[in-house]
Amino acid sequence: xxxxxxxxxxxxxxxxxxxxxxxxxxKIHLSQGVEKIIMGAVGDRSRLxxxxxxxxxxxxxxxPILAPYKLVSREFQQEDTIIQVxxxxxxxxxxxxxxxxxxxxxxxxxxxxxxxVKKAGATFLRGGAFKPRTSPYAFQGLGKEGLELLAExxxxxxxxxxxxxxxVRDVELxxxxxxxxxxxxxxxxxxxxxxxxxxSSKPVMLKRGPSATLEEWMMAAEYIMDGGNYQVIxxxxxxxxxxxxxxxxxxxxxxxxxxxxxxxxxxxxPSHGTGRWDLVSSMTKAAIAAGADGxxxxxxxxxxxxxxxxxxSLTFENFASMxxxxxxxxxxxxxRVKGA
Ligand code: PEP
Ligand code: MN
Numbered sequence: 001x002x003x004x005x006x007x008x009x010x011x012x013x014x015x016x017x018x019x020x021x022x023x024x025x026x027k028i029h030l031s032q033g034v035e036k037i038i039m040g041a042v043g044d045r046s047r048l049x050x051x052x053x054x055x056x057x058x059x060x061x062x063x064p065i066l067a068p069y070k071l072v073s074r075e076f077q078q079e080d081t082i083i084q085v086x087x088x089x090x091x092x093x094x095x096x097x098x099x100x101x102x103x104x105x106x107x108x109x110x111x112x113x114x115x116x117v118k119k120a121g122a123t124f125l126r127g128g129a130f131k132p133r134t135s136p137y138a139f140q141g142l143g144k145e146g147l148e149l150l151a152e153x154x155x156x157x158x159x160x161x162x163x164x165x166x167x168v169r170d171v172e173l174x175x176x177x178x179x180x181x182x183x184x185x186x187x188x189x190x191x192x193x194x195x196x197x198x199x200s201s202k203p204v205m206l207k208r209g210p211s212a213t214l215e216e217w218m219m220a221a222e223y224i225m226d227g228g229n230y231q232v233i234x235x236x237x238x239x240x241x242x243x244x245x246x247x248x249x250x251x252x253x254x255x256x257x258x259x260x261x262x263x264x265x266x267x268x269x270p271s272h273g274t275g276r277w278d279l280v281s282s283m284t285k286a287a288i289a290a291g292a293d294g295x296x297x298x299x300x301x302x303x304x305x306x307x308x309x310x311x312x313s314l315t316f317e318n319f320a321s322m323x324x325x326x327x328x329x330x331x332x333x334x335x336r337v338k339g340a
Protein backbone atom coordinates (compact mmCIF):
# COMPACT_ATOMS: atom_id res chain seq x y z
CA UNK A 1 0.00 0.00 0.00
CA UNK A 2 1.04 3.57 -0.61
CA UNK A 3 0.51 6.36 1.85
CA UNK A 4 0.63 9.77 0.22
CA UNK A 5 1.43 12.50 2.71
CA UNK A 6 0.33 16.10 2.39
CA UNK A 7 2.80 18.82 1.43
CA UNK A 8 4.62 20.18 4.47
CA UNK A 9 4.45 16.97 6.53
CA UNK A 10 7.20 17.13 9.16
CA UNK A 11 9.80 14.49 9.95
CA UNK A 12 8.14 13.83 13.30
CA UNK A 13 4.83 13.15 11.59
CA UNK A 14 6.50 10.74 9.17
CA UNK A 15 8.14 9.10 12.16
CA UNK A 16 4.82 8.70 13.93
CA UNK A 17 3.27 6.84 10.98
CA UNK A 18 6.40 4.73 10.59
CA UNK A 19 6.18 3.63 14.21
CA UNK A 20 2.51 2.73 13.92
CA UNK A 21 3.13 0.71 10.77
CA UNK A 22 6.14 -0.95 12.31
CA UNK A 23 4.08 -2.09 15.30
CA UNK A 24 1.64 -3.77 12.91
CA UNK A 25 4.51 -5.59 11.21
CA UNK A 26 4.73 -3.47 8.03
CA LYS A 27 8.01 -2.91 6.22
CA ILE A 28 8.38 0.74 5.28
CA HIS A 29 10.06 2.30 2.27
CA LEU A 30 10.19 6.05 2.03
CA SER A 31 10.20 7.84 -1.31
CA GLN A 32 10.83 11.55 -0.98
CA GLY A 33 9.69 13.26 -4.20
CA VAL A 34 10.00 16.97 -4.95
CA GLU A 35 6.27 17.50 -4.47
CA LYS A 36 5.22 14.84 -2.02
CA ILE A 37 6.43 12.24 0.42
CA ILE A 38 5.20 8.79 -0.43
CA MET A 39 5.47 5.91 2.01
CA GLY A 40 5.39 2.39 0.73
CA ALA A 41 4.24 -0.10 3.36
CA VAL A 42 4.41 -3.80 2.66
CA GLY A 43 2.65 -6.17 5.01
CA ASP A 44 -0.65 -7.76 5.95
CA ARG A 45 -3.41 -5.59 4.50
CA SER A 46 -6.00 -6.81 7.00
CA ARG A 47 -4.05 -5.01 9.76
CA LEU A 48 -4.56 -1.71 7.99
CA UNK A 49 -8.09 -0.99 9.18
CA UNK A 50 -7.04 -0.87 12.81
CA UNK A 51 -4.46 1.80 11.97
CA UNK A 52 -7.02 4.15 10.41
CA UNK A 53 -4.26 6.18 8.81
CA UNK A 54 -6.61 8.36 6.81
CA UNK A 55 -7.79 9.88 10.09
CA UNK A 56 -4.38 11.54 10.49
CA UNK A 57 -4.62 15.13 9.20
CA UNK A 58 -1.30 14.94 7.30
CA UNK A 59 -2.26 11.85 5.32
CA UNK A 60 -3.63 12.72 1.88
CA UNK A 61 -4.65 9.21 0.87
CA UNK A 62 -3.95 5.53 1.31
CA UNK A 63 -3.84 3.50 -1.90
CA PRO A 64 -3.52 -0.28 -2.05
CA ILE A 65 -1.12 -1.71 -4.67
CA LEU A 66 -2.92 -4.64 -6.18
CA ALA A 67 -0.03 -6.10 -8.19
CA PRO A 68 2.21 -8.60 -6.36
CA TYR A 69 5.24 -6.40 -7.00
CA LYS A 70 5.14 -3.27 -4.89
CA LEU A 71 8.42 -1.34 -4.63
CA VAL A 72 9.23 -2.03 -8.26
CA SER A 73 5.89 -0.62 -9.44
CA ARG A 74 5.12 2.77 -10.96
CA GLU A 75 2.47 3.16 -8.30
CA PHE A 76 5.13 3.15 -5.60
CA GLN A 77 7.24 5.67 -7.48
CA GLN A 78 5.93 7.71 -10.37
CA GLU A 79 9.19 9.31 -11.49
CA ASP A 80 11.77 7.21 -13.32
CA THR A 81 14.58 5.89 -11.16
CA ILE A 82 17.87 7.34 -12.30
CA ILE A 83 20.93 5.38 -11.26
CA GLN A 84 24.08 7.40 -10.82
CA VAL A 85 27.33 5.59 -11.59
CA UNK A 86 30.16 8.10 -11.34
CA UNK A 87 29.33 10.82 -13.85
CA UNK A 88 26.79 8.63 -15.67
CA UNK A 89 23.04 8.48 -15.22
CA UNK A 90 21.18 5.35 -16.24
CA UNK A 91 17.43 5.77 -16.67
CA UNK A 92 17.28 9.39 -17.84
CA UNK A 93 17.99 11.00 -21.21
CA UNK A 94 21.38 9.32 -21.62
CA UNK A 95 21.76 6.05 -23.48
CA UNK A 96 24.62 3.85 -22.26
CA UNK A 97 26.56 1.23 -24.17
CA UNK A 98 28.04 -1.54 -22.02
CA UNK A 99 30.37 -3.26 -24.43
CA UNK A 100 33.08 -5.88 -24.23
CA UNK A 101 33.83 -9.56 -24.53
CA UNK A 102 31.65 -12.33 -23.18
CA UNK A 103 34.58 -13.45 -20.99
CA UNK A 104 37.72 -11.74 -19.81
CA UNK A 105 40.37 -13.92 -21.46
CA UNK A 106 43.68 -12.08 -21.10
CA UNK A 107 45.22 -8.72 -20.21
CA UNK A 108 45.81 -7.82 -23.86
CA UNK A 109 42.29 -8.81 -24.89
CA UNK A 110 40.50 -6.77 -22.24
CA UNK A 111 42.74 -3.68 -22.51
CA UNK A 112 42.56 -3.61 -26.29
CA UNK A 113 38.77 -4.00 -26.17
CA UNK A 114 38.37 -1.32 -23.51
CA UNK A 115 40.22 1.26 -25.62
CA UNK A 116 38.34 0.34 -28.80
CA VAL A 117 34.83 0.43 -27.33
CA LYS A 118 35.57 3.62 -25.40
CA LYS A 119 36.73 5.32 -28.61
CA ALA A 120 33.52 4.28 -30.36
CA GLY A 121 31.27 5.65 -27.59
CA ALA A 122 30.78 3.01 -24.88
CA THR A 123 30.63 4.14 -21.24
CA PHE A 124 30.88 0.71 -19.58
CA LEU A 125 33.16 -2.25 -20.16
CA ARG A 126 31.44 -5.62 -19.82
CA GLY A 127 33.25 -8.93 -19.37
CA GLY A 128 32.64 -12.08 -17.36
CA ALA A 129 35.21 -13.23 -14.81
CA PHE A 130 32.91 -15.97 -13.46
CA LYS A 131 31.12 -17.64 -16.36
CA PRO A 132 27.94 -19.69 -15.98
CA ARG A 133 28.50 -22.17 -18.82
CA THR A 134 26.10 -24.80 -20.12
CA SER A 135 28.93 -27.35 -20.26
CA PRO A 136 31.21 -28.04 -17.27
CA TYR A 137 34.02 -28.60 -19.80
CA ALA A 138 33.75 -25.12 -21.32
CA PHE A 139 35.92 -22.16 -20.22
CA GLN A 140 34.70 -21.10 -16.76
CA GLY A 141 36.35 -17.69 -16.58
CA LEU A 142 39.50 -16.31 -14.94
CA GLY A 143 37.82 -15.62 -11.56
CA LYS A 144 39.60 -13.10 -9.33
CA GLU A 145 42.31 -12.52 -11.92
CA GLY A 146 39.56 -11.51 -14.36
CA LEU A 147 38.25 -8.96 -11.85
CA GLU A 148 41.75 -7.51 -11.45
CA LEU A 149 42.11 -7.21 -15.21
CA LEU A 150 38.75 -5.43 -15.44
CA ALA A 151 39.87 -2.98 -12.76
CA GLU A 152 43.09 -2.36 -14.66
CA UNK A 153 41.10 -1.74 -17.85
CA UNK A 154 38.89 0.74 -15.97
CA UNK A 155 41.98 2.67 -14.85
CA UNK A 156 43.45 2.66 -18.33
CA UNK A 157 40.28 3.60 -20.24
CA UNK A 158 38.07 5.58 -17.85
CA UNK A 159 35.18 3.19 -18.57
CA UNK A 160 33.01 1.91 -15.74
CA UNK A 161 32.75 -1.86 -15.21
CA UNK A 162 29.86 -4.30 -15.23
CA UNK A 163 30.48 -7.97 -14.46
CA UNK A 164 28.49 -10.97 -13.32
CA UNK A 165 28.38 -12.49 -9.86
CA UNK A 166 27.24 -16.11 -9.80
CA UNK A 167 27.79 -17.15 -6.22
CA VAL A 168 26.53 -15.81 -2.88
CA ARG A 169 30.06 -16.25 -1.49
CA ASP A 170 31.55 -13.93 -4.14
CA VAL A 171 29.22 -10.93 -3.86
CA GLU A 172 31.56 -8.91 -1.64
CA LEU A 173 34.58 -9.72 -3.75
CA UNK A 174 32.93 -8.84 -7.07
CA UNK A 175 31.40 -5.67 -5.57
CA UNK A 176 34.90 -4.52 -4.57
CA UNK A 177 35.93 -4.42 -8.21
CA UNK A 178 32.82 -3.66 -10.24
CA UNK A 179 30.62 -0.59 -10.66
CA UNK A 180 27.49 -2.62 -11.43
CA UNK A 181 26.78 -6.20 -10.33
CA UNK A 182 25.22 -8.35 -13.04
CA UNK A 183 22.83 -11.16 -12.17
CA UNK A 184 22.77 -13.56 -15.10
CA UNK A 185 19.70 -15.06 -16.72
CA UNK A 186 20.31 -18.46 -15.12
CA UNK A 187 20.30 -16.89 -11.67
CA UNK A 188 17.28 -14.62 -12.00
CA UNK A 189 15.37 -16.69 -9.47
CA UNK A 190 18.31 -17.57 -7.26
CA UNK A 191 16.61 -15.88 -4.33
CA UNK A 192 19.56 -16.33 -1.99
CA UNK A 193 21.83 -14.54 -4.44
CA UNK A 194 19.21 -11.80 -4.90
CA UNK A 195 19.04 -11.28 -1.13
CA UNK A 196 22.81 -11.06 -0.97
CA UNK A 197 23.17 -8.42 -3.73
CA UNK A 198 20.35 -6.55 -2.01
CA UNK A 199 22.83 -5.85 0.81
CA SER A 200 25.41 -4.35 -1.54
CA SER A 201 25.82 -0.63 -2.14
CA LYS A 202 26.44 -1.31 -5.84
CA PRO A 203 23.64 -1.14 -8.46
CA VAL A 204 22.40 -4.49 -9.75
CA MET A 205 21.51 -5.35 -13.33
CA LEU A 206 19.00 -8.19 -13.31
CA LYS A 207 18.84 -10.23 -16.51
CA ARG A 208 15.60 -11.90 -17.47
CA GLY A 209 15.51 -15.66 -16.96
CA PRO A 210 15.28 -17.61 -20.27
CA SER A 211 11.77 -18.76 -19.38
CA ALA A 212 10.63 -16.11 -16.94
CA THR A 213 7.40 -14.16 -17.32
CA LEU A 214 7.35 -10.42 -16.86
CA GLU A 215 5.75 -10.86 -13.46
CA GLU A 216 8.33 -13.39 -12.25
CA TRP A 217 11.08 -11.04 -13.42
CA MET A 218 9.55 -8.09 -11.60
CA MET A 219 9.16 -10.20 -8.46
CA ALA A 220 12.87 -11.04 -8.64
CA ALA A 221 13.61 -7.29 -8.75
CA GLU A 222 11.23 -6.88 -5.80
CA TYR A 223 13.51 -9.20 -3.76
CA ILE A 224 16.46 -6.87 -4.35
CA MET A 225 14.51 -3.72 -3.50
CA ASP A 226 12.85 -5.33 -0.50
CA GLY A 227 16.32 -6.27 0.73
CA GLY A 228 17.27 -2.59 0.73
CA ASN A 229 18.97 -2.03 -2.63
CA TYR A 230 16.85 0.34 -4.74
CA GLN A 231 19.37 0.56 -7.57
CA VAL A 232 18.03 -2.13 -9.86
CA ILE A 233 18.22 -2.22 -13.65
CA UNK A 234 16.30 -4.72 -15.82
CA UNK A 235 18.02 -6.39 -18.76
CA UNK A 236 16.03 -8.14 -21.49
CA UNK A 237 18.25 -10.82 -23.06
CA UNK A 238 15.79 -13.01 -24.92
CA UNK A 239 13.68 -15.98 -23.92
CA UNK A 240 13.43 -19.62 -24.98
CA UNK A 241 10.85 -20.23 -27.71
CA UNK A 242 10.36 -22.83 -30.47
CA UNK A 243 12.46 -20.68 -32.84
CA UNK A 244 15.97 -22.00 -33.27
CA UNK A 245 17.39 -19.82 -36.02
CA UNK A 246 18.22 -17.39 -33.25
CA UNK A 247 19.72 -18.48 -29.89
CA UNK A 248 16.86 -16.80 -27.99
CA UNK A 249 13.86 -14.71 -28.98
CA UNK A 250 14.56 -11.10 -28.03
CA UNK A 251 11.32 -9.83 -26.52
CA UNK A 252 11.49 -6.10 -27.13
CA UNK A 253 7.88 -5.60 -26.08
CA UNK A 254 9.23 -5.88 -22.53
CA UNK A 255 10.85 -2.46 -22.84
CA UNK A 256 7.62 -0.42 -23.09
CA UNK A 257 5.82 -2.92 -20.82
CA UNK A 258 8.41 -2.45 -18.05
CA UNK A 259 8.49 1.29 -18.60
CA UNK A 260 4.77 1.49 -17.96
CA UNK A 261 4.64 -0.92 -15.00
CA UNK A 262 7.91 0.05 -13.31
CA UNK A 263 10.08 3.09 -12.63
CA UNK A 264 13.35 1.16 -13.02
CA UNK A 265 15.73 1.53 -16.01
CA UNK A 266 15.74 -1.08 -18.80
CA UNK A 267 18.76 -2.32 -20.78
CA UNK A 268 18.63 -4.67 -23.77
CA UNK A 269 21.20 -7.34 -24.66
CA PRO A 270 20.90 -8.07 -28.40
CA SER A 271 23.96 -10.38 -28.31
CA HIS A 272 22.48 -13.14 -26.11
CA GLY A 273 19.06 -12.09 -27.41
CA THR A 274 19.89 -13.28 -30.93
CA GLY A 275 23.11 -15.30 -30.70
CA ARG A 276 24.13 -13.90 -34.11
CA TRP A 277 26.43 -10.91 -34.62
CA ASP A 278 24.77 -10.07 -37.95
CA LEU A 279 21.46 -9.33 -36.19
CA VAL A 280 22.92 -7.26 -33.35
CA SER A 281 22.97 -3.85 -35.03
CA SER A 282 19.33 -4.00 -36.20
CA MET A 283 18.09 -5.22 -32.82
CA THR A 284 20.10 -2.51 -31.06
CA LYS A 285 18.33 0.14 -33.15
CA ALA A 286 14.96 -1.47 -32.46
CA ALA A 287 15.71 -1.58 -28.72
CA ILE A 288 16.58 2.10 -28.63
CA ALA A 289 13.51 2.99 -30.64
CA ALA A 290 11.45 1.00 -28.11
CA GLY A 291 12.81 3.17 -25.29
CA ALA A 292 15.75 1.20 -23.83
CA ASP A 293 18.11 3.10 -21.52
CA GLY A 294 21.13 1.24 -22.79
CA UNK A 295 22.57 -1.75 -24.56
CA UNK A 296 24.74 -4.59 -23.27
CA UNK A 297 26.69 -5.88 -26.25
CA UNK A 298 29.50 -8.36 -26.84
CA UNK A 299 32.55 -7.07 -28.70
CA UNK A 300 35.76 -9.06 -29.21
CA UNK A 301 39.09 -8.26 -30.93
CA UNK A 302 38.87 -11.56 -32.85
CA UNK A 303 35.41 -13.09 -32.50
CA UNK A 304 36.47 -16.26 -34.33
CA UNK A 305 39.01 -16.95 -31.57
CA UNK A 306 36.78 -16.04 -28.59
CA UNK A 307 36.65 -18.56 -25.74
CA UNK A 308 32.90 -17.97 -25.44
CA UNK A 309 30.11 -16.48 -27.59
CA UNK A 310 32.26 -15.56 -30.59
CA UNK A 311 29.32 -16.06 -32.96
CA UNK A 312 27.40 -13.23 -31.38
CA SER A 313 30.33 -10.86 -30.84
CA LEU A 314 30.94 -7.76 -32.92
CA THR A 315 34.39 -6.82 -34.22
CA PHE A 316 35.71 -3.38 -33.25
CA GLU A 317 34.90 -2.12 -36.76
CA ASN A 318 31.32 -3.37 -36.64
CA PHE A 319 30.80 -1.89 -33.20
CA ALA A 320 32.15 1.50 -34.31
CA SER A 321 29.99 1.63 -37.43
CA MET A 322 26.89 0.61 -35.44
CA UNK A 323 27.59 3.45 -33.00
CA UNK A 324 27.70 5.97 -35.87
CA UNK A 325 24.17 4.98 -36.84
CA UNK A 326 22.94 4.93 -33.26
CA UNK A 327 24.06 8.51 -32.65
CA UNK A 328 21.74 9.69 -35.44
CA UNK A 329 18.84 7.59 -34.18
CA UNK A 330 19.28 8.73 -30.57
CA UNK A 331 19.19 12.40 -31.46
CA UNK A 332 16.05 11.87 -33.57
CA UNK A 333 14.46 10.40 -30.43
CA UNK A 334 15.56 13.32 -28.25
CA UNK A 335 18.15 11.24 -26.42
CA ARG A 336 21.91 11.17 -26.30
CA VAL A 337 24.49 8.40 -26.44
CA LYS A 338 26.51 9.33 -23.37
CA GLY A 339 30.00 8.31 -24.43
CA ALA A 340 29.76 9.53 -28.00
C1 PEP B 1 26.49 -12.58 -20.04
O1 PEP B 1 25.97 -11.47 -20.23
O2 PEP B 1 27.70 -12.75 -19.95
C2 PEP B 1 25.63 -13.78 -19.88
C3 PEP B 1 26.13 -14.92 -19.43
O3 PEP B 1 24.37 -13.60 -20.28
P1 PEP B 1 23.02 -14.35 -19.80
O4 PEP B 1 23.07 -14.42 -18.32
O5 PEP B 1 21.95 -13.43 -20.33
O6 PEP B 1 23.01 -15.68 -20.49
MN1 MN C 1 28.12 -14.26 -23.49
